[in-house]
Amino acid sequence: xxxxxxxxxxxxxxxxxxxxxxVVFPRFSEGEVVEPEKxxxxxxxxxxxxxLWGYYRFKVLxxxxxxxxxxxxx
Numbered sequence: 001x002x003x004x005x006x007x008x009x010x011x012x013x014x015x016x017x018x019x020x021x022x023v024v025f026p027r028f029s030e031g032e033v034v035e036p037e038k039x040x041x042x043x044x045x046x047x048x049x050x051x052l053w054g055y056y057r058f059k060v061l062x063x064x065x066x067x068x069x070x071x072x073x074x
Contacts, residue, residue, distance in 0.1 A: 005058070006054040006055055006057070006058035006059055007051060007054060007055075008054075009054045009057075009058060010050040010051040010052070010053055010054020010055065010057075010058075011047055011050055011051060011054070012050070013050040013053055013054060014043075014046040014047045014048070014049055014050020014051065014053070015043075015046065015047070015050065017046055017049075017050065018039075018042060018043055018046040019036075021042075022036045022039040022042065023036045
């Protein structure tokens with residue numbers, strides 16, 4: 001499961017971003033009614049976006065950082 005840790009972290013990130021946008025931020029505005037249950041469809045976009053972020057952050061970016069270190073060592 002260690003190889004797919006980025007997937008779990010990405011799903012959690014997508015879910016947390018959805019919670020921040022549709023639950024936490026609207027509570028700062030008293031005029032806006034908080035109804036996150038009307039925004040469940042956006043979870044279909046939040047999860048894939050979180051997975052892409054997790055793949056980039058935990059798979060692609062470390063490879064690029066290591067490549068940059070190897071190039072500077074030569």
